[in-house]
Amino acid sequence: MTTSSPVKIRVEKARKSFIQKNGGAVEAIRELTFDVADNEYVAIVGPTGAGKSVLFDCLLGLKSLDGGRITIDGEPVEKFIRKKGRIARIFQEDRLLPWLSATDNVALGLQIQGVPEAERRERAREWLRAVGLGPFTEALPSEMSGGMRQRTNIARAFATGPEIILLDEAFSALDEITAMRLRSDFRALARRQKMTFLIVTHSIDEAIYLGTRILVFGAPARLVHQIEVPEGASDNPADVDRIRSEIRHWISVSGRDASTAA
């Protein structure tokens, strides 16, 4: 984290468990503490079941913690999200409405924000052009490839003007060539928009490419290790090897099953 940037997200001693049908408790998040600076790109890697998706739900105010707290811009997350569109999430699957065109799918988030129809359709088309889908603004999801549908999702996330984007395995379902292009386009757009993003990924190489810092989680979610990724490290094989080995080491000592490397 750059010390000059203000803290955007602060997670402090967060705890979350679930009671299962058999009455047993599953601990998803255990005493998790970390900060994310404004305009920082943080990649989270860790074993399956480590509470990464539950953490994203808590960041979106969809689930509440049992203990500890999450603040964004210094205010409780519940207050931060009251103004719609400040955080967007991109999932692994596209979650587009099949009966709506790409433009209407992207415009949906703007409709929720109360943007008038003509303006939201124009902004939706602008964002579809920005993600390379200019000729497909009226296409239905069924008429698009997986990569194009995920581009539509990315356009939908950016269109609402979020301060933070949460990427939940957003590129995992795509073939590697499509994923490479989308990661690169996503990173360029995030830089242009001067925003903060967190990505949960099982791909160590993706974490190195997109993250300016990588958090290694243990299960239940807790911070086991963090690594700063120097500028340009993903283009330098020696840096990539060093960071990859460090992550693998910390995942192996954190217990349970390890993430898979790309």
Ligand SMILES: Nc1ncnc2c1ncn2[C@@H]1O[C@H](COP(=O)(O)OP(=O)(O)OP(=O)(O)O)[C@@H](O)[C@H]1O
């Ligand atoms: N609604 C729920 N009810 C009960 N248990 C839950 C619920 N949601 C999550 N859990 C449990 O919390 C733990 C963390 O789940 P979570 O989905 O956050 O893991 P994850 O790190 O995202 O996993 P993966 O990498 O496999 O996607 C798991 O043990 C899961 O079974």
